[in-house]
Amino acid sequence: MGVFTYEDEVTCSIPPAKMFKAAILDSDNLIPKIMPQAIKCVKILRRRLPYVKHHLLEGPPHHFVQLPSTLLSLNSALIPLVMKPHRPIHIGSKFRSITHKVDAIDKENFTISYTVIDGDVLSGSIESISHELKVVASPDGGCIYKKTRKYHTKDDAQVCEEHIKGGKENGLALFKAIEAYVSAHPDEY
Numbered sequence: 001m002g003v004f005t006y007e008d009e010v011t012c013s014i015p016p017a018k019m020f021k022a023a024i025l026d027s028d029n030l031i032p033k034i035m036p037q038a039i040k041c042v043k044i045l046r047r048r049l050p051y052v053k054h055h056l057l058e059g060p061p062h063h064f065v066q067l068p069s070t071l072l073s074l075n076s077a078l079i080p081l082v083m084k085p086h087r088p089i090h091i092g093s094k095f096r097s098i099t100h101k102v103d104a105i106d107k108e109n110f111t112i113s114y115t116v117i118d119g120d121v122l123s124g125s126i127e128s129i130s131h132e133l134k135v136v137a138s139p140d141g142g143c144i145y146k147k148t149r150k151y152h153t154k155d156d157a158q159v160c161e162e163h164i165k166g167g168k169e170n171g172l173a174l175f176k177a178i179e180a181y182v183s184a185h186p187d188e189y
Helices: 016-025 027-034 161-184
Strands: 002-012 039-046 051-057 097-106 111-119 126-137 143-153
Touching: 002 161, 016 027, 016 126, 016 143, 016 161, 027 039, 027 161, 143 161
Parallel strands: none
Antiparallel strands: 002 143, 039 051, 051 097, 097 111, 111 126, 126 143
16 A cells, blocks of 8 residues: 655634634534535534544536635635636536545644545545644734645555645635635634
8 A cells, every 4th residue: 555645734814713613613514505516515424533424515527616706705815816706716526425534633732633435536546535634823813724635545556646636726725715704704703
C-alpha cells in the first residue's frame, strides 16, 4: 500500500472557535443549507465515535453553479476570483456519494480527524483518504485552517493529480462559502 500526503492552509477572517463550530461541528446542517446544489443531504449512520456519515451529492457530474448573491455580496477580497459573480464555480464532481468516519474530534483544540471509507470518490486504486484538520488563531484575529490529506492506495498505485486538484478546489470553494456565510451571520455562531 502506498501513502501520499498533501497539505493545505487557508486563512480566514473568522476567529477559530466560530469557524470550527460552523465548518466542523455544524457542517451537517450548514453545508446543505448554503450549498444545496452541491450536497443533497447528510445522513449520520453512527452517533458515537467513530461517527459514520454518508453524504449524498447533488446534481449531475461536473456541473457548474452560480453561488447565491448573498454569499457574494460580502467584501470581495474574502472571495477568490473563481467565486465572484461573473464566473460560475465548479461544485460538482464525478462523484455522487461519500461515506466517512470521524476518528477523533477535539473541540477545545479545534481539531478533527476523519477517513473517507466508501463512495465513488475511492477510485479503483484508492483504498481510503484520511484527513486531519486543525483551526488555529492567526495574528490578525482570524484563523488558519490547516488540512493534511493522506491518500492510501492499493499496491504501488499513484494518485492522479487531477483528483488532488479537484479536491483542493472544491474544498476551497466550500471553505470560502462557509466563511462568507459566517461573516454575513455573525450572531449565528
